Amino acid sequence: MAESPARTxxxxxxxxxxxxxxxxxxxxxRDPDQAQDLVQEAYLRALRYQHSYQQGTNMKAWLFAIMRNLFWDRFRGSRKEDVSLDDVGEFVLYDKLKDEGARPEADVLDKLAASEVVKAVEKLPPLHREVVLLVDVEGFSYKDAAQTLGVPIGTVMSRLHRARQQLQRSLYDYAVESGIVRANGGQQVQQ
Amino acid sequence: MNCKDCSEKLDRFVDRELNSTEVLELQLHLESCPDCQDHYEFEAHLKRLVKHSCECDTPPAFRDKLRQLLT
Known part of the structure; x- marks a missing residue:
C-alpha cells in the first residue's frame, strides 16, 4: 500500500x-529479540497516533514515552510497581575508594569492563534503570525525563540518586571480586 | 560554598542542572579545592563510562526492516 508523503x-x-x-x-x-518487538510496536503506535504529536516538541522524548509505556504494559504488566531502592543506603564510590587508598580513584574506572557496567545498569529495578538511561545515556534534562516518564522532577532526581548509589555499589563489588581493588584498606592491584 | 554544599550539588552540576549562579559558586569552590575537583572529575568520568558502556547500534537488518514497514 502506498503511504502518504506526510506519513512517510x-x-x-x-x-x-x-x-x-x-x-x-x-x-x-535485556533481550535483543524482545527489544526489536518492542521498538517495532512503538513505531507502529507512534504512526497510528501521529496526530497527537505536537510539531516542534521533543520527538525523541515522545517516542521514548510510547516505547516505555508499551514496555510496562506488555512486558511488565500495567502496574508500575517496582523493587524499592529506599533501603540501599548512602554509597559514594569515590569516597569508598578514597577511604581504601585506591588512588588515583579514576584509574579504577578505567579498569572496569564495559560489559560489567552494562550488567550493573541492567541489574537496577526498571523504574530506576529508565531514569539512568534517559539522563546518563541519552543526555535528557531532568525536565524532559520527568515529562517522558510522567512524574515530577523531584521523582526523577530521587530515583536517579538512588539508582546511582546502587550502580556504584555494584561496580564496587565487581571491582573487589575481580581484584581491581582490595576491600578494607588494601592497595589497588596493578593490572 | 563549603565541601559539603559542593558534594550535595555535584550530581546536578555533572548533569548540567544548576542555574548560572550555582554553577559559578561551584566552579569557584572547585578551583580552590583539589579534593572536590578530584571528586567532580571522578563523577563526570563515571557518567561518561555509563553512557559509553550502554551505547550500541541498532542492528542494520532490523533498521532496514523497520524502514520498509513504516515508509
Missing amino acids: AFAEEALTHLDTLYRGALRLT
Whole structure:
C-alpha cells in the first residue's frame, strides 16, 4: 500500500531516533529479540497516533514515552510497581575508594569492563534503570525525563540518586571480586 | 560554598542542572579545592563510562526492516 508523503516524512523523522529507542528497549528488556518487538510496536503506535504529536516538541522524548509505556504494559504488566531502592543506603564510590587508598580513584574506572557496567545498569529495578538511561545515556534534562516518564522532577532526581548509589555499589563489588581493588584498606592491584 | 554544599550539588552540576549562579559558586569552590575537583572529575568520568558502556547500534537488518514497514 502506498503511504502518504506526510506519513512517510513523519516516519523518516521518527526513524532518526531509532538508536535511542533501540538502546532503551534493549536495556529495559535485556533481550535483543524482545527489544526489536518492542521498538517495532512503538513505531507502529507512534504512526497510528501521529496526530497527537505536537510539531516542534521533543520527538525523541515522545517516542521514548510510547516505547516505555508499551514496555510496562506488555512486558511488565500495567502496574508500575517496582523493587524499592529506599533501603540501599548512602554509597559514594569515590569516597569508598578514597577511604581504601585506591588512588588515583579514576584509574579504577578505567579498569572496569564495559560489559560489567552494562550488567550493573541492567541489574537496577526498571523504574530506576529508565531514569539512568534517559539522563546518563541519552543526555535528557531532568525536565524532559520527568515529562517522558510522567512524574515530577523531584521523582526523577530521587530515583536517579538512588539508582546511582546502587550502580556504584555494584561496580564496587565487581571491582573487589575481580581484584581491581582490595576491600578494607588494601592497595589497588596493578593490572 | 563549603565541601559539603559542593558534594550535595555535584550530581546536578555533572548533569548540567544548576542555574548560572550555582554553577559559578561551584566552579569557584572547585578551583580552590583539589579534593572536590578530584571528586567532580571522578563523577563526570563515571557518567561518561555509563553512557559509553550502554551505547550500541541498532542492528542494520532490523533498521532496514523497520524502514520498509513504516515508509
